[in-house]
Amino acid sequence: MSVYVTVSALDAGHLTLPERLFVTDADPERNTTVPSLSFLIQHPSPPPGRPSATQTNIVFDLGIKRDLTGYTPAQQAHIAQRQPIITSPDCADSLRRGGLDPAHDIDLTLLSHIHWDHIGTPSDFPASTFLVGSGTLSMLHHGAGPLYPAELFNPSELPPSRTIELPPSLTSIPHTPSHTPTPLDTKAKLPPFRSTWEWTPLPGSTTLNAIDIFADASLYLIDSPGHLPGHINLVARTAEKKYVYLGGDCCHDARIWTGDKGIALYSDGKGGLRSVHVDTEAARGTLEGMRAWVEGREREGWEVEMVLAHDAGWREGNGGRFWPGCL
Template sequence: MAGPGEPVYVTVSALDAGHLTLPERLFVTDADPDKRSTVPSLSFLIQHPSSPASRPQRSVTNLVFDLGVKRDITGYTPAQQEHIAQRQPVTTDPDCAASLRYGAGGSTDSGKVLLDPQRDIDVVILSHVHWDHVGTPSDFGSAAFAVGSGTLDLLARGAGPLYPAELFNADEIPASRTVEFPAVPRRAAGYTEPQHTPAAPDALARLPASARHWSWKPLADAFPSTLDFFGDGSLLIIDTPGHLYGHVNLLARVAEHRYVYLGGDCCHDPRILRGERGIAEYDDGRGGTRSVHVHTAEARRALDDIAKFVKARGGRDQVEVVVAHDGEWRERNRTRFWPGRL
């Protein structure tokens, strides 16, 4: 436990949470038109040195960022299953819950459960509610869910012709245990997000006390809107609404001068992060073009902000950026999967 005024750190561990297959032409510029890549949908376990609100006897708060692919594909709506048919092969073993229980590499020899998702996970944060990130929320029966503003409205009603309601499950996450981050006061021109849902008091009571005072603040001339999750600077929520309404990233302080930036779906290919490729645009079937992002200019801005932040911190702090579908990162970093850490 850090003393007063001392910096607080979190640990971050990667979790396998299913795989899906992406056609390159929908994601990057100058794509091979026929190339398809099977990529992970990564989840992350974040551990903070504090007693969870609902379990004061414990000294660690366990948080999971993103839940990956549902273990049981029939849990998706028919329209979602139609979409998922175009992302095959899809694998769901191990899913997020199995990875938490047994760690990387599947079942531990002793069969010992490392973490029980029903009992031991206090908070689930979803980067956004696309099918390959919502996972199986019912596995996390005692967790509070924290999501971007407008997420519950998006799940219930969809958002316009490219994001119809049938591509979401209205009851995907438990509303009585869900808290939306505050709405961000100013949005880019042409960006109209779904309505904010105020938190139920029961849901708020499951979160750290800091949740009662959450507000968006700029950080380091790079990110216009960040929110201090625990109130101690160890874990920041970064507003990155370009990919989907309510999309958020995390910035975790893991050691002195060392940060991990979890980028969710701010891009789907590490070549975009490195500046080697751009965001693909393609026919939207309605006489216009679209990308995989709800607002392509905002998605580009988030990537620029991340690059600006990494550059500004370079030399003093090390910042590692990891996006949800980076298969190259997964291959290079197997020892950093739970119970290993980043």
């Protein structure tokens, strides 16, 4: 019998992006205020930490902190270039508005990556186990190479005793931080059938690697290298022939996903070029693998809805699908 999850969008702040840093052939003067979306995923199984509950509540990404003073000075200097910023409602407020208490009702919190506009306020989730990409805990303390020095991260963001790192990506990218093994008592908080993690091919893909979280094909973690070390996506099965693909920062503009624009390159300040991705070629490879998988599913009669973290057009057209509504 097939198992499905429900996915609900969550408002988690907005920021403003200069188009020239993100897409090719950009208007050099255009700045666009976009969401930093979070998502609530509900799986029909009792979580280990709340055996009386009938479903496991998962949040994917936490968006922007409601209190910008919670960022480090270097982060705040960067944030000053992304104004205007909207911080209300944040992820926790959006959950409360739909009747969930972030302090007690969220079992797993998954972060696509730990950039400032995705890490939100983890302290709002004191009962949650955090699931992050490999190298995340090291990156919080030591950074990830010259483009992402340590001062761009806050080492105290995540509780090590409640944080699980996924296995290292099967794609090598520069300046990948070291993997931190998971404490045994933290592993005990995972679903009972998931004591270990291992990347295996996503069914239907020859390039994407995945972890079937509940071992029932309802929710896959996707290894999505390129943007930042440890970057992950989610694929959720929401109906008999329907997937929702939560793409995080695989790209920052829907026109890149559709192929109408490319990933912008700009000066790295050292005589070279860079993009918003730590490894541009790996990011392009991830996108190509995603497109191939989606096209293959659609040829087989599936519907696949792609939702990017910063898609302003999707946000404007889907207001009724935010929690307590669903996709």
